[in-house]
Amino acid sequence: MNRLAGRVALVTGGLRGIGHAVVRRFLAEGAAVMVADLSTPEAAAGTLATMAGDVGYVELDVGDEDQWIAAVAAIAARFGRLDILIANAGVGGSGPVRTTSLRDWHAILRVNLDGVFLGTRCCADMLADAGRSLPGGAAIVNMSSIMGLVGLPQVAPYNASKGGVRLFTKSTALEFAAAGTPIRVNSVHPGFVETPLLMESSDADAIAFYTGATPMGRLARPEEIAAAVAFLASDDASYMTGSELVVDGGYTAR
Template sequence: MSDTTGTKGRLEGKVAIVTGAGSGMGEAIAKLFASEGASVALVDMSEAGERVADEIRQAGGTAQFWTMNVTDEARVEQVFGEVFERFGALNILINNAGVAGPTEPTDKVAFSDWETVFRINAGGPFLCTKHAIPYLRQTPGQTSIVNMSSIYAIIGNADVPVYHATKAAVRTMTKTDAITYAAEGIRVNAILPGTILTPMNLEKARQNPGYLEEMQAIHPLGTIGEPNDIAYAMLFLASDESKFTTGSELVIDGGFTAQ
């Protein structure tokens, strides 16, 4: 029976790992999850993750930060083991860490750059899922993995072709893993964001005056998404509220792909 008193958070008693938690959508997800009662393990290559963890603790939440590169399998395995030892469970994995990659067209992209972006954007979720599964299996009740894909996993655009390809890989990996682990009660879903006001897009706007206004104009809702728009979607898919949802993709793009 669900709680109706309003006193419990939607993730009360759960343990979540959030990758790329030092800024942008990862930061928003980590803070929201903590405010909803989760113990949050923040991982990021940047020490900014420690700042986010401190802010969560100052607000009364439970959080701990680990420095981790999602492409370093030995480090992923080590950190996930430490998280499980520290909190005694692992209910949720949020595969959020990623990079944009080169903006050149396909015929101009160096294969070494292609490999780098794939290692981070597709290899990272693969490694994190691989090493989370044993701990998700040991945690009673519903468990959930949510992958960060993109609307450009389902439509094309001539700007960052390697990034788009990686997000398509994540989209299909989500569905495959959902089927693979469904019988064990491990749900796997994906979020497909449109344009969001992340540090990356804010920097792009700084370098290209008018960029944000242009983006707003092409979205039917007439605005650009904020990190919390993604965080609340993540919250639904991470919580037991979505217990009958797996292998799905939630598009959050202000109506862009509906055109």
């Protein structure tokens, strides 16, 4: 398929996990992609060299407004336009509320929620300009989680951040639609995915729990989430905005 031919996408957290799978799927679908992550360009060069297609890289801490401004300028200089923003960068964390420090709380929300806000605000003008020439408009896809829909003990900051992404998505979708701004905004809510973020932070018992709690009886592959993201970014989803697309193996169906 070549649904994204001629379009330029920015994917945050694009060097690992779901973000990396999204980058590869978008390149396969014909898009040019600016990958954003925390690594230096030199450290990222090896990973980028394995990707076939028009791909660039920008170092970006998504919680830093100045770095977002610089990233947008880099996209304008390299590609001259921006059609798709994938706000994927995220961090995890666990522990009882009573022992969670305010610093740790802020650290999770800074990346998972502030990063989505800053990306939307800083990229909106470029996206709107590109969206005027696209049948379905430009697209923002925000990475939430099933933990933005249902609770889980001892991950309150993560739950709060991903729930915030869900409603921020709906609010901005309505705001853009009401103003006639040609940007669609949707969120994706993965279940338990076999990513470095999950596997490095979970022991064997936790992985067994996640697998057993999922009706389909397995973890998702990053490529399965990337497929959903590609759909929302394409004109196949031209009548979707403010939607939440759940890809969780049936977890929230119970």
